[in-house]
Amino acid sequence: MATTAPVASANKAELIAIADAVAREKLIDKGIVIEAMEDAIQRAARARYGAENDIRAKLDPNSGDLRLWRVVEVVEQVDDYFKQVSLEDAQKLQKGAGLGDFIVDPLPPIEFGRIAAQAAKQVIFQKVRDAERERQYEEFKDRVGEIITGVVKRVEFGHVVVDLGRAEGVIRRDQQIPREVVRVGDRVRSLILKVARESRGPQIFLSRAHPDFMKKLFAQEVPEIYDGIIEIKAAARDPGSRAKIGVISYDSSIDPVGACVGMKGSRVQAVVQELQGEKIDIIPWSEDLATFVVNALQPATVSRVVIDEEESRIEVVVPDDQLSLAIGRRGQNVRLASQLTGSAIDIMTEADASEKRQREFVERSTMFQEELDVDETLAQLLVAEGFGALEEVAYVQLDELASIEGFDDDLATELQSRAAEALERREEAAREERRALGVDDALADMPYLTEAMLVTLGKANIRTLDDLADLATDELVAKKRPEQRRQREPNNRPEDKGGILADYGLSEEQGNEIIMAARAHWFEDEAPAATGAETGEDAVAESSQ
Numbered sequence: 001m002a003t004t005a006p007v008a009s010a011n012k013a014e015l016i017a018i019a020d021a022v023a024r025e026k027l028i029d030k031g032i033v034i035e036a037m038e039d040a041i042q043r044a045a046r047a048r049y050g051a052e053n054d055i056r057a058k059l060d061p062n063s064g065d066l067r068l069w070r071v072v073e074v075v076e077q078v079d080d081y082f083k084q085v086s087l088e089d090a091q092k093l094q095k096g097a098g099l100g101d102f103i104v105d106p107l108p109p110i111e112f113g114r115i116a117a118q119a120a121k122q123v124i125f126q127k128v129r130d131a132e133r134e135r136q137y138e139e140f141k142d143r144v145g146e147i148i149t150g151v152v153k154r155v156e157f158g159h160v161v162v163d164l165g166r167a168e169g170v171i172r173r174d175q176q177i178p179r180e181v182v183r184v185g186d187r188v189r190s191l192i193l194k195v196a197r198e199s200r201g202p203q204i205f206l207s208r209a210h211p212d213f214m215k216k217l218f219a220q221e222v223p224e225i226y227d228g229i230i231e232i233k234a235a236a237r238d239p240g241s242r243a244k245i246g247v248i249s250y251d252s253s254i255d256p257v258g259a260c261v262g263m264k265g266s267r268v269q270a271v272v273q274e275l276q277g278e279k280i281d282i283i284p285w286s287e288d289l290a291t292f293v294v295n296a297l298q299p300a301t302v303s304r305v306v307i308d309e310e311e312s313r314i315e316v317v318v319p320d321d322q323l324s325l326a327i328g329r330r331g332q333n334v335r336l337a338s339q340l341t342g343s344a345i346d347i348m349t350e351a352d353a354s355e356k357r358q359r360e361f362v363e364r365s366t367m368f369q370e371e372l373d374v375d376e377t378l379a380q381l382l383v384a385e386g387f388g389a390l391e392e393v394a395y396v397q398l399d400e401l402a403s404i405e406g407f408d409d410d411l412a413t414e415l416q417s418r419a420a421e422a423l424e425r426r427e428e429a430a431r432e433e434r435r436a437l438g439v440d441d442a443l444a445d446m447p448y449l450t451e452a453m454l455v456t457l458g459k460a461n462i463r464t465l466d467d468l469a470d471l472a473t474d475e476l477v478a479k480k481r482p483e484q485r486r487q488r489e490p491n492n493r494p495e496d497k498g499g500i501l502a503d504y505g506l507s508e509e510q511g512n513e514i515i516m517a518a519r520a521h522w523f524e525d526e527a528p529a530a531t532g533a534e535t536g537e538d539a540v541a542e543s544s545q
Helices: 012-026 030-049 087-093 114-143 211-221 256-261 263-274 289-296 320-327 329-341 350-372 376-384 390-395 398-402 409-436 441-445 451-459 465-469 473-477 508-544
Strands: 055-059 066-075 084-086 102-106 147-156 159-163 168-171 187-196 203-207 230-238 242-249 279-284 304-308 313-318 344-349
Touching (some): 030 055, 030 066, 030 114, 066 087, 084 087, 147 168, 147 211, 211 242, 230 256, 242 289, 242 329, 256 279, 263 279, 289 313, 313 320, 313 350, 320 329, 320 344, 344 350, 350 376, 350 390, 350 409, 398 409, 409 441, 409 451, 441 451, 441 465, 473 508
Parallel strands (some): 066 084, 242 279
Antiparallel strands (some): 147 187, 187 203, 230 242, 304 313
16 A cells, blocks of 8 residues: 655665765764655645645655555544545545544655755755754763863854864853964864753853863873872963962872972973963962962962951951062952952051051940940950950950959959940930831841841831842842952942841841741731631521521
8 A cells, every 4th residue: 555755856775875874974863864854755745735634754764665645534523624534435445444543545656846855855954954953962061061172163253163073162252362363273172161052053162261171181181180189179260361270189198289280390381381371370279268378379478367257258468578479460369369269358468457457456445435434444455355346245254354354253244234235225226216217116026137237227228027028038138249349439339239238247047037037927917818718608608508
């Protein structure tokens, strides 16, 4: 019953040969090409016999034989004469056919005209192109982070298109090494940064400027890194100019810095040449952040490091003659050190640090004098002992306060009492200001929120439970990013300063708890409404009985 139809001017053997050749050239499965041909034949047949028909085609991948048929369903009453047939007519096509059966109605061969052949060709090309794109995506999607070598194919609007053999990749302008000149035909190594599936095919984004590219180059040049004996824990780059890497050795007999430098600098020079002369500082990594910061700021000498873990901020004091070296040309050295450590770094000279300490000493002494009603000597003594806030005086252990030279239990008790009274005065003043701003008393019942925090919320127009409940956690407590903290413009927008309560040191978990507590009344309001509805339904049921 099967019939064979010629496809364009190709015979059976030519069809299979074409499928084999296309599959080999495009590196795709032959079955996909055969399926594309079948789809093209089906479309041509529908154009010949009518698009309303359910026409199928099957091409034998070995012999090239083609079967073409129409499928119809046996029904009691025919609604669609193209896809359905009555039980009586079905007996003419296939004896014994019953209701609900599908009958295969063989069709005679078709000759492809010029337009049909062109349409079939387009269908096959499209199918093959889609299969090739899918193959490229599957091949490269799991290779993100690898180094690959390709040949520059063309340069378009500053973006470099690289022939990777089975696909094309692109090095965008911002991922190239500045001032590096590449020409068509040059061989380049780059990092596979991202593989994206898009309608026009997989987009393979490459990079020569990413820190991971430098790390992978070192892994190729230093066997100890490839074997896992040495690890690059952190890397920062100013592409084409300077870079820093922090390395650690898991074998005490191997010096990580020396291994990366190599004999007479051979290993690091190989990386430097690939990066167009980029200077690389190789730094021993340390779990102690202060030590790592000192190493990261090399070649500058550091006098003292003060770490603010809560703000992820580091204050570094250097000798006066080391300031420009620590900062580097256009801030390059401190910027790379900041990227390497993941913390904002403030650099100041000994003179600046001394001036800052003196200013803080005077401010805290004056505050204690005014708030505790004590003389200057006593206030300065408290500051010298490390007390910087009223809370520290009010809530410190009495023994610790009494152990200060010249203090006794009575004086310590009196100071704590005055500190508690001063805090209460502050709280009362903040409460009055909060109420003047129109902040609801209900917000005062929220966990972790002080009156000072409520004043800050009021100034940000957060004055009711609903206002607070509508906030996201990051809008409430998110800390400022390091680059935002460095801004000095007086007209910074509020949204550029982190969360509304960013300066109060609340954690994300505490922020979540505050938001959920503010939203609790929403659910309480829903519960009585649901109960009321149920009561009403019960009353109706009782009355109907």
